[in-house]
Amino acid sequence: MEPQRLRDLYDRQLRREARPEGPGCRVERVGPVVRQTGPAHAWNGILWSGLDTPGVDGGLDTPGDGASGVDAVIAEQIAHYRTAGLTFEWKLYGHDGPADLADRLLAAGFIADDRETLMATEAAALPQDVPLPEGVELRAVTDEAGVRQVVEVHERAFGTDSSHIGRQLLDRLAADPDTVTAVVALAAGEPVSAARLDLCPGTDFAGLWGGGTVEGWRGRGLYRALVSHRARIAAARGHRYVQVDAADTSRPILQRLGFLTLSTTTPYTYTVRAEDAAQS
Incomplete structure (x- = not known):
């Protein structure tokens, strides 16, 4: 399979249609994002965001679309995890949009970790x-x-x-x-x-x-x-x-x-402190 088609399949099956990763976890689709919320020791964060595809896959299509709409969605996710008292990760892929999403996450208080390369291949071919x-x-x-x-x-x-x-x-x-x-x-x-x-x-x-x-x-x-x-x-x-x-x-x-390169992925982490959660 060509890298583009394989990436599209990955996005659909593991991101947009993601399933809970462990006991006590739930996956929610809220507007243009898919997120997982679970115990503090589980992975908590944003699996998918359709912020640059109006009317498609839950993308922004309301009067607040555009830069202000993106910032509002980011703020909504911070509020959700802050209320839960959970530090979380926005898993940002190189092909996600809008183009300035990384800058907007940083401006909202996220910290970027090392970028990695999303790769895949047929299991039987190894x-x-x-x-x-x-x-x-x-x-x-x-x-x-x-x-x-x-x-x-x-x-x-x-x-x-x-x-x-x-x-x-x-x-x-x-x-x-x-x-x-x-x-x-x-x-x-x-x-x-x-x-x-x-x-x-x-x-x-x-x-x-x-x-x-x-x-x-x-x-x-x-x-x-x-x-x-x-x-x-x-x-x-x-x-x-x-x-x-x-x-x-x-x-x-x-x-x-024989692995193919599909994209890059960078974790952006937002740390929720105990005093922040108490104020939510």
């Missing part, structure tokens, strides 16, 4: 048997001990507090295990790499998330092996495509594997 380094084995994550190993890898690989990832994964494994699977790579019993696969029932896509390898084990093929492992699972579960928000470090590897 290499099926990528060899692991000698002495390394892959183990499915099915319990709390395995989740702790995933969190350990993520914190060592990225240097960030990843406890929320562990809570999200535990919740989903307990409440809806058919929508997520995770794997950890062990070297002499030590977790050295880990990754997650989000399965989206009723769609053509499965998402590759959280892939990380601790320093000292990078450059040995573990990332490629975990991509291949998860792609096999995705294909076996009936998902034609796998997609990933690729960091600059992983994008060249994915390109060599």
Whole structure:
């Protein structure tokens, strides 16, 4: 499939028609936005916005359209999450409009994180048997001990507090295990790499998330092996495509594997403080 058509399919299935990502989460379509709201440790934010398509997909088509209309929609989302007491993310894609939406988010108090590249390919087209380094084995994550190993890898690989990832994964494994699977790579019993696969029932896509390898084990093929492992699972579960928000470090590897570039994606985060929520 051509990148444009694949991107359109992605937008429709995973953004405009998004489903809740975990227990306690709900997806709402409010005017020209699709958003998810859930527990504080879940992902909260804007999945889709149709701010530059009047009369189409919920785009602005009222007398307040234009710049003032866009700013009003942004303010409405801030008010919603502030009332809920939740910090949230506006997930902005490179092909979203209007062209100055990023500037308007910054002006409203959002903070931009690193831009990543949205990539996808057919799951069955990826290499099926990528060899692991000698002495390394892959183990499915099915319990709390395995989740702790995933969190350990993520914190060592990225240097960030990843406890929320562990809570999200535990919740989903307990409440809806058919929508997520995770794997950890062990070297002499030590977790050295880990990754997650989000399965989206009723769609053509499965998402590759959280892939990380601790320093000292990078450059040995573990990332490629975990991509291949998860792609096999995705294909076996009936998902034609796998997609990933690729960091600059992983994008060249994915390109060599045959992934297509569909767009870019940048998280814009709005932090809701306790005193802000109390005043709402």
